Each structure stands twice: as structure tokens, then as C-alpha cells.
Amino acid sequence: MKKNNKRRMLLLAIFTSFVLIISGCGERIETEELEEKNIVLSRNLIELDRLQNEDFYLGIKNNYEKEQEFSLVIKCLTDNCENNLVLQTFPSIGIEANKNGAFPMRINALEDAQKSEYQYEFDVMKNDELYGQERLTVVVTGAVEEMKKELVQRIN
Known part of the structure; x- marks a missing residue:
């Protein structure tokens, strides 16, 4: 049971990190587009x-x-x-x-x-x-x- 919870927590941490990385890239692209204007x-x-x-x-x-x-x-x-x-x-x-x-x-x-x-x-x-x-x-x-x-x- 504890092993299963650790897996879930690890998957949640990986997923959260992935989402943060993707959203950071989107913000950087928007900022670069604004800097060109x-x-x-x-x-x-x-x-x-x-x-x-x-x-x-x-x-x-x-x-x-x-x-x-x-x-x-x-x-x-x-x-x-x-x-x-x-x-x-x-x-x-x-x-x-x-x-x-x-x-x-x-x-x-x-x-x-x-x-x-x-x-x-x-x-x-x-x-x-x-x-x-x-x-x-x-x-x-x-x-x-x-x-x-x-x-x-x-x-x-």
C-alpha cells in the first residue's frame, strides 16, 4: 500500500513538473513575440x-x-x-x-x-x-x- 502511494506521489510530481515546464515555455514564447513588436x-x-x-x-x-x-x-x-x-x-x-x-x-x-x-x-x-x-x-x-x-x- 505504501509503495503504491509513493508511485502515485512520484507520478504526480513528474506530471506537475511537466506542466510547469510547458507553461513556462508558452510564457517565454509570448514574451519573445512582444519583444519583437x-x-x-x-x-x-x-x-x-x-x-x-x-x-x-x-x-x-x-x-x-x-x-x-x-x-x-x-x-x-x-x-x-x-x-x-x-x-x-x-x-x-x-x-x-x-x-x-x-x-x-x-x-x-x-x-x-x-x-x-x-x-x-x-x-x-x-x-x-x-x-x-x-x-x-x-x-x-x-x-x-x-x-x-x-x-x-x-x-x-
Whole structure:
């Protein structure tokens, strides 16, 4: 009986070690992929209901750690973004904010926003050339509206 328990414990220890090794490799690969990018968004998918907002951040890599001028071009890749969402951001960006981490942004869903999926593309330009590019998907849901309908139905 004791021998059987020792085998189980040994197998459990080997399995746990194997899982930790595999997960460590996955994290290293993700870190290496991020190191190759010049820009990164803290979130690539945001779900909002109407009248909700969500904060996210844009990080820009600057290897030389000296003052550099970057510019940001934001494009809506889907129809009707401006009638459903408001993106709060900044007109130009530089190294001072990047030294402190990342640039904050906020996405707001308007009161009459249509339930849909919207895509934004963020192009960071340096010396009029593309320095990095990221995409953000914003999904507007109707969760609050559906809850209100359910409550009205329950009351009636």
C-alpha cells in the first residue's frame, strides 16, 4: 500500500513538473513575440454595453531611450464607428510618456450604439514611416437592454 502511494506521489510530481515546464515555455514564447513588436495594446478585445466605457493602454517601444516624435493614426475598419463609439486619445506622442509606461485611452459606447463588432487599427508613425501597428476589436452588446426587458416581463 505504501509503495503504491509513493508511485502515485512520484507520478504526480513528474506530471506537475511537466506542466510547469510547458507553461513556462508558452510564457517565454509570448514574451519573445512582444519583444519583437514596436507597439502593443493592453487589450485587443473589449466588450461594452451601451453607455459603458473601458480603458486600455498603448505601449511604444523605444530602444534608444531618447526623445523621439511619434504620431498616431487611428482608422475605423468597420462602418459607422463614429455614430456608435467615441475613442478618447491624444494627438501626438513622445518618449516622456513611454518612459512612464503606456499611453491611456478610453472607448465609450454611445446611448444608441448598435449591437455589433467594430474594428480599429492603430498605426504608430515615426519619421513618416510605419513604426508599428495593432488592432482593437470592440463588441457592443445589448446585455443591459435585455435585462431590462426580462425585468419588465417578470413584473407584468
